[in-house]
Amino acid sequence: MSPVLLNSLASSTLTLCLIFFLTAVLSLPLGLLVAFGRMSRFKLLSEPVRFYQLVMRGTPLILQLMFVYFAPYYIFGFSFKRFTACIVGFTINYAAYFAEIYRGGIASIPKGQYEAGRVLGFSQRQTFLRIILPQVIKGILPPMGSEFMTLVKDTALASVIAVPEVFRVASSAASRSFSTWPLVYAGVIYFLLNYIVEFSFHFAEKKLDYYR
Amino acid sequence: MAFIEAKNIKKNFGRLEVLKGISLDVREGEVLAVIGPSGSGKSTLLRCLTQLETIGSGEISVGRVKMAGTENGRCRYAPAGDLHRIQLMTGLVFQNFHLFPHFSVLRNITEAPVHVLKMPPEEAREKALFLLSKMSLAEKADCYPYQLSGGQQQRVSIARALALNPKVLFFDEPTSALDPELTGEILKVIRDLAREKMTMMVVTHEMAFARDVADRVIFMDQGVVIEDGAPDKILVSPENERIKAFLNRFGEENWKS
Numbered sequence: 001m002s003p004v005l006l007n008s009l010a011s012s013t014l015t016l017c018l019i020f021f022l023t024a025v026l027s028l029p030l031g032l033l034v035a036f037g038r039m040s041r042f043k044l045l046s047e048p049v050r051f052y053q054l055v056m057r058g059t060p061l062i063l064q065l066m067f068v069y070f071a072p073y074y075i076f077g078f079s080f081k082r083f084t085a086c087i088v089g090f091t092i093n094y095a096a097y098f099a100e101i102y103r104g105g106i107a108s109i110p111k112g113q114y115e116a117g118r119v120l121g122f123s124q125r126q127t128f129l130r131i132i133l134p135q136v137i138k139g140i141l142p143p144m145g146s147e148f149m150t151l152v153k154d155t156a157l158a159s160v161i162a163v164p165e166v167f168r169v170a171s172s173a174a175s176r177s178f179s180t181w182p183l184v185y186a187g188v189i190y191f192l193l194n195y196i197v198e199f200s201f202h203f204a205e206k207k208l209d210y211y212r
Numbered sequence: 213m214a215f216i217e218a219k220n221i222k223k224n225f226g227r228l229e230v231l232k233g234i235s236l237d238v239r240e241g242e243v244l245a246v247i248g249p250s251g252s253g254k255s256t257l258l259r260c261l262t263q264l265e266t267i268g269s270g271e272i273s274v275g276r277v278k279m280a281g282t283e284n285g286r287c288r289y290a291p292a293g294d295l296h297r298i299q300l301m302t303g304l305v306f307q308n309f310h311l312f313p314h315f316s317v318l319r320n321i322t323e324a325p326v327h328v329l330k331m332p333p334e335e336a337r338e339k340a341l342f343l344l345s346k347m348s349l350a351e352k353a354d355c356y357p358y359q360l361s362g363g364q365q366q367r368v369s370i371a372r373a374l375a376l377n378p379k380v381l382f383f384d385e386p387t388s389a390l391d392p393e394l395t396g397e398i399l400k401v402i403r404d405l406a407r408e409k410m411t412m413m414v415v416t417h418e419m420a421f422a423r424d425v426a427d428r429v430i431f432m433d434q435g436v437v438i439e440d441g442a443p444d445k446i447l448v449s450p451e452n453e454r455i456k457a458f459l460n461r462f463g464e465e466n467w468k469s
């Protein structure tokens with residue numbers, strides 16, 4: 001492998017990781033808020049949230065990324081930087097999916113847990129944070145793990161707005177050198193990163209295995 | 213003044229009238245057993261008194277603090293501070309325990325004292341260990357709920373309620389989810405608490421237990437209290453036909469099993 005290719009693959013892997021971590025850090029809490037909005041008794045809140053989720057889950061992420069990058073200019077007369085647009089696009093998309101996972105997890109906690117918290121004098125907030133959420137996290141680890149593995153691969157879509165992530169770098173190197181090897185390297189990079197993701201989730205599940 | 217006073221409580225679920233004007237008093241140190249057929253509203257009554265349900269109208273006060281009252285047909289609850297004070301005076305033991313599965317037995321008991329009462333963790337721990345030894349569960353402090361039998365889980369849940377020093381304990385069929393051979397250990401705990409003059413209100417299908425331990429029994433049917441009196445009067449020589457029928461059915465079931 002040429003040092004130039006090695007260098008650009010390394011820096012694009014860094015970009016990939018940055019997209020991954022920023023999306024995770026932003027969309028995990030945002031997804032929880034979305035889940036609360038979706039579960040609200042107020043239709044005026046829950047229905048718009050549901051529609052937002054429908055759009056995010058019902059249209060291709062690749063189009064959403066283009067939309068976030070190009071549309072603001074025509075509507076508001078400004079544009080995000082490429083990378084910012086990419087993070088915004090990934091975050092609002094993944095928050096919609098995470099919200100569904102949270103919602104399922106929260107629904108699976110028996111009502112008695114809330115009631116036990118309540119009669120012991122915990123506030124609603126304490127009950128949620130101390131009693132409900134830890135159990136929810138244990139329950140949603142497997143689907144969350146899948147979602148994070150998908151996120152690693154989805155970063156390739158950022159190439160559509162010319163963010164220099166692994167796929168874009170590898171495919172342009174491939175066409176420049178008339179070789180498929182850069183694409184093979186890219187595949188290996190995605191695989192190795194997901195190996196780490198899978199490993200981490202497996203570890204977390206083991207950690208939380210101490211109770212039923 | 214009685215410790216718990218409820219006057220003319222009414223409660224609907226949609227169009228279903230579940231409590232149709234219940235009045236009752238529980239004095240300090242008294243043990244009140246609540247019996248009656250399935251669906252008569254016993255659990256709902258307990259849930260109203262422990263603030264898990266809101267009443268539609270009527271009055272409730274606990275420990276001389278008013279929880280809810282009704283004026284001109286509008287039911288009003290006390291300010292949040294009063295409701296929290298009442299919440300801390302009342303403990304509830306559920307039929308299905310509802311222990312926190314992700315906490316050890318010890319932490320199930322210390323969590324509320326530490327985070328609600330702001331008790332120092334060391335003190336909460338001492339207290340929890342004391343309560344556990346009282347429940348003969350000292351060696352289970354570091355277990356998780358799934359590692360315990362039903363009877364042990366129920367005793368932990370009683371200890372968890374007692375850790376907040378409640379002035380009154382409510383039990384909703386505390387032995388109904390247990391195998392028959394495990395009910396005895398729970399009934400013994402309640403009997404010991406009665407001896408210590410704990411104020412208690414117990415919904416139960418254990419007639420022999422109600423007769424032994426309760427100072428007073430109320431019989432509910434279809435959302436009303438039909439009888440309120442001494443255990444012997446209600447359980448041994450009832451006059452009301454509905455109570456007789458209920459006890460007969462019960463006798464048969466017990467005899468069959």
Ligand SMILES: Nc1ncnc2c1ncn2[C@@H]1O[C@H](COP(=O)(O)OP(=O)(O)OP(=O)(O)O)[C@@H](O)[C@H]1O
Pocket residue numbers: 225228230248249250251252253254255256257
């Ligand atoms: N959350 C609810 N929503 C609608 N109806 C309810 C609800 N909770 C209870 N009910 C109804 O209220 C009535 C009284 O129920 P409750 O659970 O208080 O009876 P119970 O006397 O405790 O019966 P059991 O001995 O079977 O426990 C029943 O008809 C029940 O179906």
Ligand SMILES: [Mg+2]
Pocket residue numbers: 254255256384385
């Ligand atoms: Mg009941």
